[in-house]
Amino acid sequence: MTQNGFDFGAELSHVAGVDEVGRGPLAGKVVTAAVILDPARPIDGLNDSKKLSPARRLALSQHIRENALSYAVAEASVEEIDELNILGATMLAMRRAVEALSVAPNFCLIDGNRLPPGLPCPAEAIVKGDGSVPAISAASILAKVTRDQQMLDLHQQHPEYGFDQHKGYGTAQHLAALVKFGPLKEHRRSFAPVRKLVEISQ
Template structure:
């Protein structure tokens, strides 16, 4: 009798924002409990993501979430920080994955299992979609907490992305400790032009 391979989907949220961490999730879905409605987290409403987040956590064989801070993003660059968050999420999975499907065009180094990169995998592979949802929900919740800690920036609304309101708040207030100082719109405010 053959056993089912434990395949993890891995994705990140938060590469583009000017503030907050990049967050990655790894998920091993339960093949005996298929979930409906899985999709790229960007295509779902906040309410849909919240419901699916709960369902994924309740039915998955395993899941893990990892974050890399804004300060570390400034040290490593966003690509390396994203890959590190993915690797840390994958390594934290219990039970461990035997194979990983990574959203994007490259895999993190030093993984403990075989892996393949899938461009737009969050739209085509259910396990990557599930990871996309967990990462997005975890990051959005953290940005709500940062709104309370650093009022005035509007983190609850834009989640750190470079919206007009966020850029205006940055001009008015300057960067807070959660801003990515290596990102051009923030960097311009701390260095003379």
């Protein structure tokens, strides 16, 4: 059986799972990760990162970094999100993560329903793969731990926005802070709630 020119009868020795975190927030980068798990060193408890407690995610992220055959974390900047749109920036960040792997994958499993253009190997998109494919689960954990830490760092710089609570998502708390204090450079101008505030202030 072949798909995208790939022979599924071939040895799938280096399959990378790829996922993203941060498509929906009003602020911050979109972060992606790619992981090739080592069959000789299985990691118990992998799941969709959103279904894990912060402590469990942190512990698993360490296990993944110590036991995966290869992993990479990549991102797209707020400027790239505003220039390309969030989908284009996410696809770019996913490709960056795959290209940054120290072990070249011979196949990629991408969470979602779209494949990033320009991948260096054949790939398949899997809807809700972060809850069903261990390598994608591992990628979702690395990406979320990384992005959550970025939001905590941003909270240290601007505690009035509450980034430690909402992680950049458009909660009532975040929207109220935006109205009161105005957008930061980390806010995505292409997202409607931020764009409207920028237009009002001009």
